[in-house]
Amino acid sequence: MGWSVHLRAGSSRGDVRGCTVQLPGMTGSLSRRALRLISQLPSVCSFPGSRQQAFGRLLPAGRAPSSGSAVGPSSPSLITTPIFYVNATPHIGHLYSAVLADALYRAKILLGHEAKFATGTDEHGLKIQQAAEAAAEDPLEFCSRVSKEFRTLFQQSLVSYTDYIRTTEERHKNAVQHFWCVLRDEGYLYEGTYEGWYSVPDETFLSDSQVVERKDAYGNLIKVSMESGHKVEWTKEENYMFRLSEFRPMLLDWLKKNPFAICPEKFHHLVVHWLQEEIPDLSVSRQRNRLKWGIPVPEDSTQTIYVWLDALVNYLTVAGYPEDHNPWCSGVHHIVGKDILKFHAIYWPAFLMAAGLQLPKQIYVHSHWTVNGQKMSKSLGNVIDPMERFSVYTADGFRYFLLRQGVPETDCDYYDDKVLKVLNAELADALGGLLNRCTGTRMNPDQVYSPFSTHCFPKRPYMGHSSRATIEDYKMIQLVEQLPLDVEHCFEKFQIYKALEAINFCIRLTNGFFQRHAPWKLDRKNAEDCCWLDTVLHVTLECLRVYGILLQPVIPALANKLLSRLAVGPQERGWRHLNFLAKYHNSICPFEGRKLGPDSGLLFNRLERTDKRQSKAQGRC
Numbered sequence: 001m002g003w004s005v006h007l008r009a010g011s012s013r014g015d016v017r018g019c020t021v022q023l024p025g026m027t028g029s030l031s032r033r034a035l036r037l038i039s040q041l042p043s044v045c046s047f048p049g050s051r052q053q054a055f056g057r058l059l060p061a062g063r064a065p066s067s068g069s070a071v072g073p074s075s076p077s078l079i080t081t082p083i084f085y086v087n088a089t090p091h092i093g094h095l096y097s098a099v100l101a102d103a104l105y106r107a108k109i110l111l112g113h114e115a116k117f118a119t120g121t122d123e124h125g126l127k128i129q130q131a132a133e134a135a136a137e138d139p140l141e142f143c144s145r146v147s148k149e150f151r152t153l154f155q156q157s158l159v160s161y162t163d164y165i166r167t168t169e170e171r172h173k174n175a176v177q178h179f180w181c182v183l184r185d186e187g188y189l190y191e192g193t194y195e196g197w198y199s200v201p202d203e204t205f206l207s208d209s210q211v212v213e214r215k216d217a218y219g220n221l222i223k224v225s226m227e228s229g230h231k232v233e234w235t236k237e238e239n240y241m242f243r244l245s246e247f248r249p250m251l252l253d254w255l256k257k258n259p260f261a262i263c264p265e266k267f268h269h270l271v272v273h274w275l276q277e278e279i280p281d282l283s284v285s286r287q288r289n290r291l292k293w294g295i296p297v298p299e300d301s302t303q304t305i306y307v308w309l310d311a312l313v314n315y316l317t318v319a320g321y322p323e324d325h326n327p328w329c330s331g332v333h334h335i336v337g338k339d340i341l342k343f344h345a346i347y348w349p350a351f352l353m354a355a356g357l358q359l360p361k362q363i364y365v366h367s368h369w370t371v372n373g374q375k376m377s378k379s380l381g382n383v384i385d386p387m388e389r390f391s392v393y394t395a396d397g398f399r400y401f402l403l404r405q406g407v408p409e410t411d412c413d414y415y416d417d418k419v420l421k422v423l424n425a426e427l428a429d430a431l432g433g434l435l436n437r438c439t440g441t442r443m444n445p446d447q448v449y450s451p452f453s454t455h456c457f458p459k460r461p462y463m464g465h466s467s468r469a470t471i472e473d474y475k476m477i478q479l480v481e482q483l484p485l486d487v488e489h490c491f492e493k494f495q496i497y498k499a500l501e502a503i504n505f506c507i508r509l510t511n512g513f514f515q516r517h518a519p520w521k522l523d524r525k526n527a528e529d530c531c532w533l534d535t536v537l538h539v540t541l542e543c544l545r546v547y548g549i550l551l552q553p554v555i556p557a558l559a560n561k562l563l564s565r566l567a568v569g570p571q572e573r574g575w576r577h578l579n580f581l582a583k584y585h586n587s588i589c590p591f592e593g594r595k596l597g598p599d600s601g602l603l604f605n606r607l608e609r610t611d612k613r614q615s616k617a618q619g620r621c
């Protein structure tokens, strides 16, 4: 990782509030302020900010900032995606961040929690200024156009945000300027001269050790960021610095006390590893004559606020900062890609500590998608446009693929053949096939939620009983019963792919159950057979109802189709309505005997490979 700033000594112009000047190069000894902060660490809140009360935003005295246990299950959650740069149109990487967040949000709601879900667009900075110039468009019009593309994508992919923030909105400008004034008044900003590398595409400062030489397309030697490969340029300007270096001990302490603050674990360790080294102070403004497209520094019209400080504050803006953010600040969950971990796990908590605000409860980090083994890039022409894919796979199909195959710990490779295989096997055949089997008119001529017989399927298998239920059936029931809890835990651990793996495993078991008992071979005229047939159908329908409910966060439209077919009403789809196989447990099943919902066709159509589709269209098949 890299530490962004290296100030050249002798450049400081003194603290804005007239505090002692502290040059960032002086890392050997800690300032008095830092020592004061550290001495506060074990007690009260682990972060400073003497004006805490003024904003009424902190934890009660004696409570350490928490990323987990301190917040009870009833505290509301705020789920956020990163806000997306508008210099490029949306691709699958962006959609992945958004559907991960959407699935977590939907799961929270289904579990009965209070939650909000925010996404939006990041519209300031040099990168956007240059992109608008290149497009010969007015910057705000340019931003509005691309921001709308993201919004459309999210609407089409059923990303159910409750707030869509644009950093060019007035409410955000107010929040950022207010936040700036708090940092300034707390003494965490000072004026200095920044001299170092800057990467416009990453909007980040880089040290010498983070930069390497490369040849560009014309054979010229250029310097690029080691991490992103983006070209960097040398920058020297006077601007405001944030005393980031003082926060290293407190950041480490926060991570030590909250081992699940950053998830998956590997990213937690990575941040701890980064924090083993000194961290320089951070330049948090740019000269206005270089960067016009941004929020001006309050009371200094020559400076624009650094785009990352501006962007990160969006999380407070959506919480209602500076007025009504309190209730939403104790349960913040950020979903971020690994490329922006440093900003969220170091800069952001440090800013929040400085402003006396609560730290995020959790930062969920995901890795990246490559395409056919290569990094996605415009120049390679391999950028996957999700909307284009929706016409083939459907939005739900695409969401399912991303969440089923995306493993946050590691990069994942996208190729269309893989999408096709996963969707055909799991949505069309396993899930859709199972629904067909128990709702088709041949198997279920009365089109009802068939009755369950405890005589045919007694609670405990015992020797000598005439029940046809097998040990495998009992095992399946046990696993489906346990499934909601397993799924909930997987969601908590940001392992949605594992939740889907578990659901898919149970779907296969239920298909096996159906196959094993071959109800199509039973004789409806024989009372015993009929009773068993209904019971097999009932068990299958109950399993499907559980899968439908649990799959709602991932494939909301398909789950709706499935549950509607099973005649499960909109008010009966929460986690608390699961109550799997009530009759088996000798209680009342509200679904038994209900007329099934209308048949709206196959749950998910099998997909064909593009070459086959093309030759069919040309009449060659």
Ligand code: MSP
Pocket (backbone or CB within 6 Å): 081, 082, 083, 084, 085, 092, 093, 094, 096, 097, 122, 311, 312, 314, 335, 336, 337, 338, 339, 340, 367, 368, 369, 370, 376
């Ligand atoms: N604007 C900043 C975020 C500011 S949040 C305060 C930004 N925007 S971005 O548009 O570049 O990226 C948004 C998200 O998309 C990030 O989480 C990033 O990791 C994700 N992805 C971009 N490319 C990606 C892949 N190829 N694969 C997966 N996700 C990646 O960063």
